[in-house]
Amino acid sequence: MSELMEMLIRRGFLWQSFEIYGGMAGFIDYGPLGNGVRRKLENLWREFFVINERAVEIDTPTIGVEEVFIASGHASSFTDVAIECNECGRIFRADHYIKEKLGIEAEETIESVKEVMELYDLRCECGGSFKQPENINLMFSTTIGPGRGKKGYLRPETAQGIFIDFKRLSDYFRDKLPFGVTQIGRAYRNEISPRQGVIRLREFNQAELEYFVDPRNKTHPQFEQYKNQKIKLVDKFDNEHEITLNEAVEKGIIAHELLAYFIAKTREFLLKAGLKDEKLRFRQHKDDERAHYAVDCWDAEALTSYGWVEIVGIADRSDYDLSKHTQYSGEDLSVFIPFKEPIKVRKKKAIPKMDKIGPAFKDKAKKIVELLEKVEPSEKIELEVDGEKVVLTTEYFEIKEVEEEVHGEKIIPHVIEPSFGLDRITYSVLEHAFDKDIVDGEERKVLRLKRWMAPVQVAVLPLLSKDEFVNVAQNVLEMLKANGIFTEYDDSGSIGRRYRRYDEIGTPFCITIDHQTLEDNTVTIRDRDTTKQVRVKIDELVTILKELLSSERDIVEFGKIFKE
RNA sequence: GCGCGGGUAGUCUAGUGGUAGGACAACGGCUUUCCGAGCCGUUAGCCCGGGUUCAAAUCCCGGUCCGCGCACCA
Numbered sequence: 001m002s003e004l005m006e007m008l009i010r011r012g013f014l015w016q017s018f019e020i021y022g023g024m025a026g027f028i029d030y031g032p033l034g035n036g037v038r039r040k041l042e043n044l045w046r047e048f049f050v051i052n053e054r055a056v057e058i059d060t061p062t063i064g065v066e067e068v069f070i071a072s073g074h075a076s077s078f079t080d081v082a083i084e085c086n087e088c089g090r091i092f093r094a095d096h097y098i099k100e101k102l103g104i105e106a107e108e109t110i111e112s113v114k115e116v117m118e119l120y121d122l123r124c125e126c127g128g129s130f131k132q133p134e135n136i137n138l139m140f141s142t143t144i145g146p147g148r149g150k151k152g153y154l155r156p157e158t159a160q161g162i163f164i165d166f167k168r169l170s171d172y173f174r175d176k177l178p179f180g181v182t183q184i185g186r187a188y189r190n191e192i193s194p195r196q197g198v199i200r201l202r203e204f205n206q207a208e209l210e211y212f213v214d215p216r217n218k219t220h221p222q223f224e225q226y227k228n229q230k231i232k233l234v235d236k237f238d239n240e241h242e243i244t245l246n247e248a249v250e251k252g253i254i255a256h257e258l259l260a261y262f263i264a265k266t267r268e269f270l271l272k273a274g275l276k277d278e279k280l281r282f283r284q285h286k287d288d289e290r291a292h293y294a295v296d297c298w299d300a301e302a303l304t305s306y307g308w309v310e311i312v313g314i315a316d317r318s319d320y321d322l323s324k325h326t327q328y329s330g331e332d333l334s335v336f337i338p339f340k341e342p343i344k345v346r347k348k349k350a351i352p353k354m355d356k357i358g359p360a361f362k363d364k365a366k367k368i369v370e371l372l373e374k375v376e377p378s379e380k381i382e383l384e385v386d387g388e389k390v391v392l393t394t395e396y397f398e399i400k401e402v403e404e405e406v407h408g409e410k411i412i413p414h415v416i417e418p419s420f421g422l423d424r425i426t427y428s429v430l431e432h433a434f435d436k437d438i439v440d441g442e443e444r445k446v447l448r449l450k451r452w453m454a455p456v457q458v459a460v461l462p463l464l465s466k467d468e469f470v471n472v473a474q475n476v477l478e479m480l481k482a483n484g485i486f487t488e489y490d491d492s493g494s495i496g497r498r499y500r501r502y503d504e505i506g507t508p509f510c511i512t513i514d515h516q517t518l519e520d521n522t523v524t525i526r527d528r529d530t531t532k533q534v535r536v537k538i539d540e541l542v543t544i545l546k547e548l549l550s551s552e553r554d555i556v557e558f559g560k561i562f563k564e
Numbered sequence: 565g566c567g568c569g570g571g572u573a574g575u576c577u578a579g580u581g582g583u584a585g586g587a588c589a590a591c592g593g594c595u596u597u598c599c600g601a602g603c604c605g606u607u608a609g610c611c612c613g614g615g616u617u618c619a620a621a622u623c624c625c626g627g628u629c630c631g632c633g634c635a636c637c638a
Contacts, residue, residue: 192636
């Protein structure tokens with residue numbers, strides 16, 4: 001185990017879930033400190049992607065009824081057909097294996113795979129024969145209600161909950177594009193072989209923004225502020241670029257401005273969270289790598305001890321999801337976009353002759369008239385009414401040219417989705433912050449978190465655990481807590497030992513109550529990164545700490561240096 | 565899922581069939597104590613299940629977790 005993981009477990013950032021029952025791969029518990037970091041990351045995310053966008057946050061169930069995932073395509077594309085060798089026991093994804101060995105594009109169904117296997121006498125690399133192909137579904141399934149109940153799945157992404165609520169959401173935004181909807185929550189994937197602790201989990205935390213736009217206008221008013229920023233890009237042909245976002249869009253490396261905007265904003269967010277710029281890059285998905293719903297996708301990747309790890313996916317999902325849900329639910333999930341000026345359109349229309357249609361078709365007449373409205377008029381019109389074919393000639397309608405005013409059009413919005421893996425980001429932040437240096441000739445472990453990301457922001461430490469120091473320290477502690485600062489108190493062990501304790505978990509500031517405190521009501525603030533101390537009045541402590549915690553200013557600006 | 569290697573206090577580690585030992589950490593105390601000081605004391609462990617044996621941390625089987633490789637990762 002890495003030195004970092006050892007510390008994270010020992011100090012209460014992360015633990016193996018179900019540990020006393022032997023554990024289960026793919027699940028982790030956030031201890032007090034890890035949970036603190038993740039919460040702070042979530043709040044930072046809200047600041048960026050909810051408050052500072054035209055966006056809202058919602059919360060929908062983690063269980064979804066089967067229909068949702070049939071429509072979304074997860075029920076089929078999430079299911080792989082697998083074949084297992086009788087001899088060596090290896091399992092392959094059938095379609096991949098067939099393509100690799102035979103060069104055939106096999107359909108991903110059991111029947112199709114079976115056919116190909118028999119036809120070509122498909123064998124394993126080791127020479128063994130294969131068992132019957134089987135479906136492997138990577139969603140967790142469950143039953144809603146008692147008995148046979150209703151089939152449901154644990155959601156593999158939070159996004160579907162947003163798409164399903166689209167009508168309500170569009171209404172909430174008064175049908176005006178663009179708008180964004182976010183959700184922060186758990187999602188579940190029944191990974192075959194979860195590895196690398198935090199990196200591949202079966203239950204994980206997502207923060208997703210679904211940004212609905214007019215497909216003809218994939219721009220963003222705030223793009224200005226990012227367009228001249230240089231960024232590291234790896235395109236789908238593995239070419240590396242270091243160019244401005246504007247150029248990337250103009251050269252067609254990034255499909256459009258809106259994707260570029262979210263790439264830039266994501267980068268800004270990740271840097272603010274504490275990821276190191278030199279360990280961050282954006283990589284475009286290759287054509288065969290993209291999810292079934294995506295037309296273009298860029299990942300933010302962080303360099304960690306596990307290599308480059310995907311931490312954010314920024315995808316253009318086009319109208320895939322809304323169209324699918326329209327199709328499967330029968331609900332109209334389009335948005336009416338008015339033209340600036342209504343336009344006049346001359347067109348031919350079939351005007352029904354009610355006195356003929358009524359007697360001839362009786363109860364079907366009403367439906368026929370409705371359908372007639374929608375079809376291209378011609379001398380002879382064929383319609384399908386309740387599964388029955390009806391042929392109409394000009395006996396039943398006349399063709400007229402009419403002028404109509406059209407005020408707008410219905411379109412299905414496209415959706416741009418920045419999707420964040422909070423667990424991976426939390427871990428990457430911790431790994432990038434983990435450092436060692438030498439203080440007074442001794443090695444020290446220090447977690448150089450951004451101040452606003454630290455789970456314990458301030459530690460209050462009496463120099464001696466004697467009543468006169470302890471009493472003052474307790475008062476300072478209460479004062480800081482009352483002002484919303486995450487503060488801990490510690491009087492156990494020598495002062496040096498305690499500084500090390502808080503360095504290790506990334507606490508940016510230690511307040512020490514010493515002999516001089518008792519004389520003049522001043523305390524020292526010690527900076528985690530430099531170990532410098534300044535002396536300030538207790539009365540000014542809250543104001544100074546708040547300023548320090550929300551900025552990167554140096555403590556020496558705030559008081560007399562007590563110790564270099 | 566397959567193969568290989570591991571699993572001993574919170575952490576690291578010694579222990580090849582015969583009373584589980586140490587270091588660090590944590591906790592209590594002593595020491596006028598500003599960068600992991602010292603001294604005394606305390607808490608705390610053989611991954612789980614089965615088998616072999618008079619006797620299993622140790623040998624065997626199965627499971628599980630961790631690491632690595634293969635496969636998988638919409």
